[in-house]
Each structure stands twice: as C-alpha cells, then as structure tokens.
Amino acid sequence: MYSQALNERIEGPRVVEDPAKLAAFQARIDAEERIEPNDWMPEAYRRTLVRQIGQHAHSEVVGMLPEGNWITRAPSLRRKAALLAKVQDEGGHGLYLYAAAETLGVSREELYEQLLAGKAKYSSIFNYPTLTWADIGCIGWLVDGAAIMNQIPLCRTSYGPYARAMIRICKEESFHQRQGYEIMLTLCRGTAEQKAMAQDALNRWWWPSLMMFGPPDSESQHTEQSMRWKIKRFTNDELRQKFVDATVPQGLYLGLTFPDPELRFDETTGHWRFGPIDWSEFKRVLAGQGPCNRERLAARRKAHEEGAWVREAALAHAAKKRARERAQRIAAE
C-alpha cells in the first residue's frame, strides 16, 4: 500500500532479544493491548514500524504532487477549493505520520533526508502522471479508495501512535474518495468526450491502483511477522480483493468498463475475479523507473532546498526573541 516496499531487508545489526521479554511482548499483543512509545519492544518491531510509517508518511507528502498539478487548472471554483483542501489534508496526514514515527526514536529530519536521498520508498502510484482532469477523479475514487481499504484496519494496529494517526486520517479520507467519485460521475454524465476522458483515466489508473496493495502474499516476506505483531491485520491479497469487490460495482454504475478482459463475477464465492497483475511493472516503478520517479523527487528536493531560508530565518528569529526576553528579565532583576 502506502508502504509496499517492505520486502527489502531492514538494515542494522541483528539483535538477540531476551526470550522472556519477547514472550511478554507477544502476550500483550495477543491481548489486544496497544504498545506505547516508552514500552519495551523488540528491535525488529521498532524497525519495521519506522520503515512502514516512514514510507506511509513519504507517500502522503509525495502524493500531493500529482494532484497539485491540477489545482490551478481545476474546472470550477468548487472543484478548485475541494482539491486545495484535499492536498492540504495529504500534507497534514504526512505530518501526523512523521510525528508517529518520531515516537520510535527517529527524527523527521532523518526520515525526510532518506526520502530526498532516494533511499526511502513511497507508494508506486505517485510515479504515474496526471494527464487530464479525469485523473484527479480517478485518484480520489481509486487511489484514496484503496488507501481507505488499507487504512481502516490500520486504525487497530498494535502501535498506539500509529493507530491514533490512522483514525484521524481515515476520518478525513472519506471526503477525498467521495469528491473523486463525484468528479467521475459528472464526467460520465457529460458529453461523449468527457465520458471518454473518464474511461481513459480508468484505463490508466486501474492496474496501478491494484498494485498499491503491494506484492502478492506468496512473495511478501514480512507479512507473517507483521500479522503476528498485529501491525497488519489483513494480507495484501485480502485487501486487494476487498478493494476490487467494492470498486467494480461503482465503476459499472458510472457506465465504464475495466481494462481487464478476465474480470468477472464469481457467483459461488461472491467475489470479483481479476486477471494477472503485471508485477514486473510494479517492481520497475518501485525501483525508480516509473514515468515520474525522477520528477517527483526533484520537486520534493526543490521545495526542501528553496524552503531552507524560511526554516533558518524562523529559527534565527526565535533565538533572537529568546535572547531579547532574557536580557529584559536580567535588566528587570
């Protein structure tokens, strides 16, 4: 999902944990207790969370770029105001998540440095371009829809600060999906040209949306441990299926078709069956060879570098104010 690159090995020395502490930790997890920042936790649990929450935070922040692209070109003031609010929400979500990661002993500056250096991953979905206004509809409907599918179970994840951040995010995410679907609905009820635009966007976003859930369970190396620690509550494939089942009827209501000739409803299981996903594309995009990887990172670096003077000035101003207040206090004494 927003943290789909969990297959890579986590760097750092192997830590041999005290079996008694490990057992007590697992017992707390099994009893559905939340783990809080100062509680004892296995090093691997901490590292998994830092990486997962970090990737999630980076995805929110990079996710502002494809949509930001359309703020100045939104077709009406209503759409523009909504898109602006949505992009601002994504920035807020990034902040909640960085704050949650920081409770694990990593600083936001460190995490951000990893993103800008290209060392940390973010969701593959944001490396696709937003070519038309219908792409904004598709992102809200599909990308935020997929995100909600993944994030609702994360509201019950075992690490307290992460779970609390997810609760806030889920409350806000629902507006994102609805505004996207409304854009699609308006296009589909419009002229033939507008409907074609909606169809074209669905054709391009459908498969990348399914890839958001990450590699198939058979290739997902950390799923089992993450499920045992209740960081994850459902596997990648389970969430992907839930998403397809929820989304296909919505697309059919729009009068659109899905770019999958094998898509069919399975009467016996009640699930929508879909064709094979091109995992080589997923790996390529995640490894940096997607259509917009370079552009996205360049935009983040530019924003970071060009904002440096603002951060420096704010700190210098705060230091000056503190010094002035100190001098006044001393003078008054």
Next chain:
Amino acid sequence: MAEQPMPLWEVFIRSRTGLAHRHVGSVHAADAEMALQAARDTYTRRGEGLSIWVVPSAAITASDPAEKGPLFEPTASKIYRHPSFYEIPEEVGHM
C-alpha cells in the same frame, strides 16, 4: 550543511467548552507562536477545537512504564478507597 532540528511541541486541544484539553499529537516549530499556528493547521482543519495548548516536548516529565508496578502499587492495595468496600444494609436504600 546539516539541517538544524526544529523544536518539537506537544499539542493539546479543548474540543468543547467544559472538556479538558486533550493530547492530540505533536508539531515542529521554531517558537511557541508558530507552534500554535502549525497546530491549528495540522489538528483543527474541521472545527475540532476551541482552544489549543502547545508545550515544548522537552518540558514534559513522564513516568517510566517499566516501573508502573511499584509506582501504582499504593492504589491497588487500598480497596477501602472504593465505596463498595463498605457494607450498608439494604433497608437504608441507595447511598
């Protein structure tokens, strides 16, 4: 040049009159005034609050969860602090 770390602030919000301020998360900001503005933008985009407190994270002293046994022991052993410890005849009625 290595980035200078931005100070961390804990954010507390009163959601309605009559309720206490409640911890909602944290923000980074150079000073208290900017921390308040960042907290407003980050945590109250949908009318979640009537009042915000920001406190430098470094100013908070916390108890150690590993010591919670000895720390809270006095409360566990003093059951006579609870009303149910005292027996009142039923005829007396609700008390």
